[in-house]
Amino acid sequence: MTAALKSHPSASPLAEPRPLVIGLAGQPNVGKSTVFSILTGLSQEVGNWPGRTVERRTGNARIGGRMFRIVDLPGTYSLTSNSEEERIARHFILDERPDVIVMLADATALERNLYLLAELLLLPIPVVLGVNMVDVARREGIELDAHVLQAALGLPVVPMVASRNQGVSELLAAAAAVADGRSACSPARPEIAAGHREVFSALKDAIAGSQPPGVPADWVALKLLEGDRELTEQAQCWLAGAGWAPVHELLRAHEDAVLDVAGARYEWIGRMVRAAVRRPRLGAVSLTDRLDRVATHPVAGLALLLAAFGAVFWLTFTVAGPVQEYLDTRVIGGLGSRLEAALATAPGWLSGLLVDGVLAGTGTVLTFVPILLVFFLALGFLEDTGYQSRMAYVMDRFMHRMGLHGKSFLPLFLGFGCNVPAVMGSRVIESRPARLLTIMLVPFVPCSARLLVLAFIVPVFFPAHPALIAWGLVAGNLLVLALVGLAMDRFVFGRERLAFIMEMPLYHVPNLRTIGIYALTHVWMFMKRAATVIVVVSVVVWLLVSFPGEGVDDSWLATAGRALEPAGALLGMDWRLIVATLSAFTAKENSIATLGVIFSADEAGLGSVLFGLVTPASALAFLVVNMLFVPCVATVAAIRQETGSWRWTAASAVLMLGVAVGAGALVFHVARLAGLAA
Amino acid sequence: MRRLLAAAGEGGIGNLQDLALRLGISPPLVQLMLGELSRRGYVRPAGECAPACGACGLQPACHAGPERRTAGLWVLTEAGRRAAQS
Numbered sequence: 001m002t003a004a005l006k007s008h009p010s011a012s013p014l015a016e017p018r019p020l021v022i023g024l025a026g027q028p029n030v031g032k033s034t035v036f037s038i039l040t041g042l043s044q045e046v047g048n049w050p051g052r053t054v055e056r057r058t059g060n061a062r063i064g065g066r067m068f069r070i071v072d073l074p075g076t077y078s079l080t081s082n083s084e085e086e087r088i089a090r091h092f093i094l095d096e097r098p099d100v101i102v103m104l105a106d107a108t109a110l111e112r113n114l115y116l117l118a119e120l121l122l123l124p125i126p127v128v129l130g131v132n133m134v135d136v137a138r139r140e141g142i143e144l145d146a147h148v149l150q151a152a153l154g155l156p157v158v159p160m161v162a163s164r165n166q167g168v169s170e171l172l173a174a175a176a177a178v179a180d181g182r183s184a185c186s187p188a189r190p191e192i193a194a195g196h197r198e199v200f201s202a203l204k205d206a207i208a209g210s211q212p213p214g215v216p217a218d219w220v221a222l223k224l225l226e227g228d229r230e231l232t233e234q235a236q237c238w239l240a241g242a243g244w245a246p247v248h249e250l251l252r253a254h255e256d257a258v259l260d261v262a263g264a265r266y267e268w269i270g271r272m273v274r275a276a277v278r279r280p281r282l283g284a285v286s287l288t289d290r291l292d293r294v295a296t297h298p299v300a301g302l303a304l305l306l307a308a309f310g311a312v313f314w315l316t317f318t319v320a321g322p323v324q325e326y327l328d329t330r331v332i333g334g335l336g337s338r339l340e341a342a343l344a345t346a347p348g349w350l351s352g353l354l355v356d357g358v359l360a361g362t363g364t365v366l367t368f369v370p371i372l373l374v375f376f377l378a379l380g381f382l383e384d385t386g387y388q389s390r391m392a393y394v395m396d397r398f399m400h401r402m403g404l405h406g407k408s409f410l411p412l413f414l415g416f417g418c419n420v421p422a423v424m425g426s427r428v429i430e431s432r433p434a435r436l437l438t439i440m441l442v443p444f445v446p447c448s449a450r451l452l453v454l455a456f457i458v459p460v461f462f463p464a465h466p467a468l469i470a471w472g473l474v475a476g477n478l479l480v481l482a483l484v485g486l487a488m489d490r491f492v493f494g495r496e497r498l499a500f501i502m503e504m505p506l507y508h509v510p511n512l513r514t515i516g517i518y519a520l521t522h523v524w525m526f527m528k529r530a531a532t533v534i535v536v537v538s539v540v541v542w543l544l545v546s547f548p549g550e551g552v553d554d555s556w557l558a559t560a561g562r563a564l565e566p567a568g569a570l571l572g573m574d575w576r577l578i579v580a581t582l583s584a585f586t587a588k589e590n591s592i593a594t595l596g597v598i599f600s601a602d603e604a605g606l607g608s609v610l611f612g613l614v615t616p617a618s619a620l621a622f623l624v625v626n627m628l629f630v631p632c633v634a635t636v637a638a639i640r641q642e643t644g645s646w647r648w649t650a651a652s653a654v655l656m657l658g659v660a661v662g663a664g665a666l667v668f669h670v671a672r673l674a675g676l677a678a
Numbered sequence: 679m680r681r682l683l684a685a686a687g688e689g690g691i692g693n694l695q696d697l698a699l700r701l702g703i704s705p706p707l708v709q710l711m712l713g714e715l716s717r718r719g720y721v722r723p724a725g726e727c728a729p730a731c732g733a734c735g736l737q738p739a740c741h742a743g744p745e746r747r748t749a750g751l752w753v754l755t756e757a758g759r760r761a762a763q764s
Contacts, residue, residue, distance in 0.1 A: 082717075111706050111710060112710055195680070256760075256764065258718055259679045259680050259683070259718075259761055260680070262679060266707060266710065266711050266714075270702075270703045270707055273704065296693065392691075393693065396690060396691045397690065397691065399690075400690035409691050425724065428722050428723075428724040428753050429753065431756070497687075497690075498689065498754075499686045499687050499688070499689050499690065499692065499759065500686075500690070500691045500692065500751060500753050500754075501686050501691075501694055501697065501751070501752045501754075502691050502692065502694060502751050502752075503694040503695075503750035503751075504693060504694070504695060
């Protein structure tokens with residue numbers, strides 16, 4: 001049958017009583033199968049395309065006394081040789097030469113569908129466009145003017161609703177009219193953009209006449225410029241010998257020509273859609289746009305970001321603070337007294353281990369579960385509304401203005417959740433200096449674990465104004481991130497620009513179940529850590545503060561901690577705060593467990609004990625150092641893995657330590673000057 | 679596509695919606711172009727470790743997982759940056 005068709009390429013049904021051959025093309029899920037079934041009914045023949053495993057469906061239709069032979073082409077997005085379906089479709093068109101191609105498009109996604117049309121129009125077969133699902137598009141507020149589209153494209157356009165058999169016979173009638181020459185088909189084809197038009201002409205001249213008959217030189221030249229693998233291999237055969245060398249040289253020198261070939265198609269699509277499609281102005285997208293006018297504004301957006309952080313901490317401390325205090329003083333304190341009484345006859349070391357070690361450490365940490373829950377509910381709310389993406393965007397725009405072009409974006413985008421995936425995410429950056437700078441900046445992003453620790457520790461030291469202090473620390477942390485990034489960008493790495501394109505998600509009405517699962521998952525992860533790492537650290541710290549047995553101030557831990565006191569003096573931190581800071585390396589929450597063990601909080605609660613022993617200036621310095629201190633073990637391991645270098649891993653740790661000590665000392669001395677050292 | 683790369687290549691983070699507005703095209707068309715640029719190696723999806731998300735222990739803490747309502751993100755590759763500057 002193929003041979004017979006090829007022997008009658010002129011295809012005039014009036015001259016020959018043969019069926020009109022129609023190739024039914026379209027992208028997947030545009031309703032092609034529905035149209036094919038309506039047209040062919042029970043006459044369908046199903047087999048495989050010659051030599052392929054892809055199903056070939058053909059069938060006959062009789063409309064108005066006219067016979068049609070319909071060939072259902074595989075659904076494809078384009079006609080490049082990327083997939084077997086695409087190769088089958090274009091081989092059919094070029095080898096079997098149907099009389100007309102009927103292309104179906106989805107009216108709700110016309111832009112995406114028109115790319116295939118842009119490619120079909122380059123082939124020497126007339127095309128008729130059926131725009132399906134116009135009813136769905138109308139419901140979505142998309143208005144298509146088929147007459148305007150027909151005029152713009154220069155070919156027949158038939159609006160249709162295939163699922164209700166509307167427009168199907170009109171589509172076939174339009175195809176017959178084109179095949180008979182009763183309807184004009186002079187399509188406005190996309191042309192290659194000006195940048196490579198001369199190269200295109202030269203290439204076309206170089207290959208003209210060598211390609212098989214019926215294959216347009218224009219199409220071959222464009223496909224070669226696009227880097228089409230199959231065409232490139234075939235062209236080497238067609239131009240065997242000296243003919244291929246100049247073509248190859250031309251292609252090698254213009255590898256970026258694909259931007260002008262495909263770019264021109266997109267420009268063409270944009271023109272067609274602008275001419276014929278009207279989209280809704282209201283709805284979810286415009287609501288997102290309206291909200292984003294504030295949320296992504298350079299000034300208002302930054303203010304909103306800081307307000308959002310402030311609100312999270314305010315809510316956390318206001319709602320959960322009293323519950324935590326109750327648990328700390330009544331539940332854990334009371335439990336400690338009862339446990340001590342119950343263990344009155346047990347050996348002293350066992351009572352000490354359980355009451356002053358495990359309970360004082362792990363118990364103190366567990367009292368913060370309510371704070372944790374409220375904190376993650378608030379963070380989950382921000383994430384589920386779609387706001388969290390804007391946080392990174394606004395921060396990066398701020399840093400872009402300061403001269404840090406895109407380098408901080410990936411850390412901010414991924415690092416707010418956890419620094420580890422942010423370090424790993426840096427591998428998409430090809431330039432090594434830019435990648436290293438990104439990795440160096442990641443640990444400065446206040447990850448959710450660090451924010452959590454902030455929510456833990458701040459109310460212990462500053463029970464009167466925890467939200468204000470926590471907010472100030474986060475703002476300060478982000479400022480340090482910007483300053484470190486700028487300094488390193490200027491003095492260590494080249495001032496190279498990184499460019500990202502981001503598609504903001506639409507804002508959503510938050511889903512309570514999603515937020516609940518998010519918060520409970522994090523609380524559960526925390527509880528598991530409390531039951532393992534924190535218990536172990538609590539026991540170890542208890543052992544170190546309980547022996548050799550002369551009291552805490554003469555313990556092994558005190559002896560070791562005092563060795564570091566000269567450095568701690570700069571920060572106003574005594575050995576106890578230094579040791580608590582160092583213990584955070586394994587897990588950030590350990591610092592509070594360590595404080596619980598060292599200070600052996602009685603029924604008054606840890607907060608009351610610390611409030612009396614640590615000055616506000618020292619407490620602030622302790623908090624700053626804890627925010628900026630060496631990242632957790634997992635982040636350090638990720639840095640080692642991604643940099644492939646112990647030197648860069650050490651450099652990151654030293655940088656963080658240096659910045660933490662520097663910022664801590666600055667805060668301590670400023671606070672002391674402000675009279676907060678008493 | 680060159681104009682899109684040039685606009686994005688100014689550095690920092692380009693919002694897809696803003697880029698569409700600047701280029702006078704619709705956001706769905708920019709999405710299509712990004713898909714094409716990604717296939718051609720001019721941009722690369724960033725912040726995605728997929729398809730490994732299912733087995734990743736960091737998923738609960740990650741902002742880029744498949745279940746997250748976070749942004750789609752692409753980074754310009756070396757070829758993309760060269761094309762943006764040309």
